[in-house]
Amino acid sequence: MHESDETVPEPATPAPDTVDPDEQEDDEVIAEIAQFEADLASLQRERDEWLDTTRRLQADFENYRKRVVREQTALVERASEGLLEQLLPVLDNFELALRSIGEEHAQVRKGVELVYADLVDVLERNGLERIDAQGTPFDPNEHEAVMQDDGDGEPVVGDVMRTGWKLKGRVLRPAMVKVIRS
Secondary structure, eight states, X not given: OOTTTOOOOOOOOOOTTXXXXXXXXXXXXXXXXXXXXXXXXXXXXXXXXXXXXXXXXXXXXXXXXXXXXXXXXXXXXXXXXXXXXXXXXXXXXXHHHHHHOOGGGHHHHHHHHHHHHHHHHHHHHTTEEEEOOTTSBOOTTTEEEEEEOOOSSOEEEEEEEEOEEEETTEEEEOEEEEEEEO
């Protein structure tokens, strides 16, 4: 045999279907980590969506609560407004009674004044306020002119025929006045 006839055995290579078990385990771990990270990212997105939904619901509920409180307050005010409007003629009658009671009935006058003052006090504590018109510039939002003197000057309230009233800053009944121009 010649040297050239000798064949040198080639190094052994693993068969294609045989894989190193350590490499296979590494690939599985990497795949599991990738799946875990994907699941984590998905859960974080879902958490953020739920958090946004919860915040929106919380804001909606707070707006709803505020709206209900406003509506209830407005309802109570409208109810009290009706009652106060019905009591205004009673106040007018008290004022007429006070003007008509003479000095000879001082005790009666004092009693009527006390009852009238108590009634006005209760109504004022509930938001009713008198429109002070005497001597002020005429304002059609607060005054109802039933008489007028001729003149060239600015219109001013000369006499108050009937007291005007506001409820919490809004005119409930304008003052009935005589307008003069100075």
